Amino acid sequence: MKGIVAAALRCAGTAKVVTIRIELGRLAGVAVEALRFCFEVCTRDTALDGAVLDIVEIRARARCRACGHEADIDTWCSSCQCGSFDRDVVSGQELRIKDLEVFDVS
Amino acid sequence: MCRDCGCGRAIEHSHARHHADHDPHPHGHGRPVRRVTVEEDLRAKNDELAGEVRHRLDHDGIAAFNLIGAPGSGKTTLLEQTIRSLGGDVAISVLEGDQATDRDAQRIAASGCRVVQINTGAGCHLDASMVDRGLDELQPPPRSLLFVENVGNLVCPALFDVGERAKVVVMSVTEGEDKPLKYPHVFRAASAMVLTKADLLPHLIVDVGECIANARRINPHLVVFLVAALRGDGLDEWCTWLRLQVGGSHGR
Numbered sequence: 438m439k440g441i442v443a444a445a446l447r448c449a450g451t452a453k454v455v456t457i458r459i460e461l462g463r464l465a466g467v468a469v470e471a472l473r474f475c476f477e478v479c480t481r482d483t484a485l486d487g488a489v490l491d492i493v494e495i496r497a498r499a500r501c502r503a504c505g506h507e508a509d510i511d512t513w514c515s516s517c518q519c520g521s522f523d524r525d526v527v528s529g530q531e532l533r534i535k536d537l538e539v540f541d542v543s
Numbered sequence: 544m545c546r547d548c549g550c551g552r553a554i555e556h557s558h559a560r561h562h563a564d565h566d567p568h569p570h571g572h573g574r575p576v577r578r579v580t581v582e583e584d585l586r587a588k589n590d591e592l593a594g595e596v597r598h599r600l601d602h603d604g605i606a607a608f609n610l611i612g613a614p615g616s617g618k619t620t621l622l623e624q625t626i627r628s629l630g631g632d633v634a635i636s637v638l639e640g641d642q643a644t645d646r647d648a649q650r651i652a653a654s655g656c657r658v659v660q661i662n663t664g665a666g667c668h669l670d671a672s673m674v675d676r677g678l679d680e681l682q683p684p685p686r687s688l689l690f691v692e693n694v695g696n697l698v699c700p701a702l703f704d705v706g707e708r709a710k711v712v713v714m715s716v717t718e719g720e721d722k723p724l725k726y727p728h729v730f731r732a733a734s735a736m737v738l739t740k741a742d743l744l745p746h747l748i749v750d751v752g753e754c755i756a757n758a759r760r761i762n763p764h765l766v767v768f769l770v771a772a773l774r775g776d777g778l779d780e781w782c783t784w785l786r787l788q789v790g791g792s793h794g795r
Contacts, residue, residue, distance in 0.1 A: 440585045440588065441585060444581060444583050444585075445581070448579050448581050448583075449579060452577075452579070455576060464728075466698075466701070466702045466728050512727060513727035513728065513730075513731045513761045513762075514723075514724055514727055514757075514760045514761050516760070521763075522759065522760045522761075522763050523763040523764075531584075532584065532585045532586055533582065533583065533584045533585065534581040534582070534583045534585065535580075535581065535582065536578050536579060536580045536581050536582070537578070537579040537581060538576050538577070538578055538579075539576065539577060539578075539579055540574040540575060540576050540577070541574075541575075541577075
């Protein structure tokens with residue numbers, strides 16, 4: 438969370454941050470509620486105080502090593518339609534600051 | 544009022560619906576809002592340092608294993624017995640992670656190997672910077688084995704690369720066959736699983752085969768060892784696997 442705050446402040450410069458957009462994969466291992474709670478605590482009395490945390494959830498997808506079929510998954514423990522559990526996760530582990538909405542303070 | 548941005552609009556919705564409902568929403572409240580691209584992975588800093596640690600260990604031919612398991616799963620006892628079994632053949636050193644005390648470091652030192660204790664205070668896992676600093680102090684010898692015993696926790700350590708060759712998940716048979724299903728991240732991240740306290744099996748209602756099958760539903764490539772460290776059962780197989788890792792590349 439400190440990384441989010443530091444990166445947002447660095448990229449915003451002197452501008453006021455109104456929104457921070459984060460891409461969060463469903464299998465990133467980070468709970469949305471915890472992220473929101475920590476954001477509120479960590480931004481209090483900083484230049485980010487009052488900014489909106491916009492969390493964009495990225496669906497998780499896996500490609501089967503046995504048959505090549507690609508599909509959405511909800512958990513690490515899920516089998517392909519062919520029955521194989523041997524799958525590469527191709528998306529869903531993201532934890533990335535996408536961008537900021539800012540306005541210039543004159 | 545929107546509960547997320549406090550903008551005063553009379554809307555009853557979650558912020559996920561916010562933009563869809565009235566985009567473009569003037570969050571600047573009358574001032575021109577512009578978008579600043581960041582595109583920054585929040586794990587990048589740790590992963591970059593972990594890459595440097597891995598390079599440093601590879602350069603010296605040191606095979607590093609990150610042991611992850613719940614408190615009381617038997618990580619330290621497994622290490623003590625592993626050191627005794629392997630100690631004569633290959634140099635071993637240990638980074639011990641705990642929130643507090645150097646009790647585990649004392650146990651490892653008594654087994655006759657180099658050890659540095661890392662106390663994380665309130666922290667629930669080791670990260671690459673802690674391991675990097677620990678290595679400066681530990682100075683593991685070239686062509687040796689390094690064990691990083693992570694803080695007892697089956698959740699957070701799974702998410703942090705510390706520059707290891709492989710993560711090894713340690714769980715005791717007393718934890719039940721459904722443990723891999725309940726804590727899937729670590730079983731997915733690990734290359735090997737050591738099932739400890741196998742000598743207790745006669746006293747338990749637990750299906751080891753089902754436990755292994757569950758773990759391999761998460762990670763079909765998981766190498767599994769069934770060990771009773773204090774009695775010595777299964778240690779030979781585990782130690783043979785470890786010996787094979789020395790000298791190879793961390794390959795990530």
